Amino acid sequence: MANPNNQEYESLTQGAGIAPLGPRTIIILRGNDRATFLHNLCTNDVRALSPGQGCEAFFTDVKGRVLAHATLFVAEHEIYLDTVPGQAEKISAHLDRYLIREDVQIEDGSGDFSAWIVAGARVPETLGEFSEGTLPKGLGEHHEMLFSGTHLRVCQVDWAGPPSYLLWARQSESAWISTLEARGITRCSEETWETRRVECGWPCYGQDIDERALPQEIGRDARAISFTKGCYLGQETVARLDALGHVNRILRGVKFTNFNEAPPAGTKFVVSGKEVGQATSVVYSPKLNAYLALSFVRSGADTPGIVLESEHGSAEVVSFPG
Secondary structure, eight states: OOOOOHHHHHHHHTSOEEEEEESOEEEEEESTTHHHHHHTTBSSOGGGOOTTOEEEEEEEOTTOOEEEEEEEEEOSSOEEEEESTTOHHHHHHHHHHTOSSOOOEEEEOGGGEEEEEEESTTHHHHHHHHEESOOOOSTTOEEEEEETTEEEEEEEEOTTSSSEEEEEEETTOOHHHHHHHHTTOEEOOHHHHHHHHHHTTOOOBTTTBOTTOOGGGGTOHHHHOOSSSOOOTTHHHHHHHHHHTOOSEEEEEEEESSOSSOOOTTOEEEETTEEEEEEEEEEEETTTTEEEEEEEEETTSOSTTOEEEETTEEEEEEOOOO
16 A cells, blocks of 8 residues: 555644545434334444434344444434445345334435545634534534535544544535635545554454454444443343453554565464464554554454564554554
């Protein structure tokens, strides 16, 4: 992967930048039972959310393995499920499998919206200068706002570090982006967004997570798992791991210490000749001035400061620098 553009990176961290997220999977649920239905199929407490609130959650199978990692946004008459592209058929089929007599309608809205991430220290003041309405103030909060005549759904997230906002717009509407740029928000590439994603430890399903993963292995417990909500599909495994107090591996940041070219995803890490992890995403991190990988690292080798070895040189387990 190419190194991020310096100006774009500065904008997405210290200034105000906007980057495309590509064709997201967006599933819309309607009907009187939509909240209870989703509550029974994911790891977070959906029923506790009011319109305008949201949460991160894992959808698991009966064995507690992760089928999807999504963010849910509760609106007045709908719940929006947002995740990486290409997941609509899989998630819809999973939901439909458990839909019996509930009043729930499931719609694939993926083709209707474009999605963007807006981030940087100056984003709140810059967006606030020309938006009609108040920006969401809490993680997961969201509402529709009018930007230069375009209705956008603005959602506060932490994907590129605080402050970050997810913006959805209708695919047919794009003039608002030029307005943002004219007001000082820098258009950034997907490569720059990928750098911030990895620096902030935001995992990508299908790249960093697959169906072998267990929820607690992702290291998002405080954001994505309720341990008090009661029964849901896969809950027994999550509760058992909570009782044990640890998992056998966990998603960590791993910094390469002596390599001048980008190591590939799939690079294996070893300690004393024993494999302890494998890189899933690799970027050049300007904050660390080094290549940084996301990797599941075995318990016992996952403490920040521990040195791992690879065919591309030594590497160190680090806290996410985002």
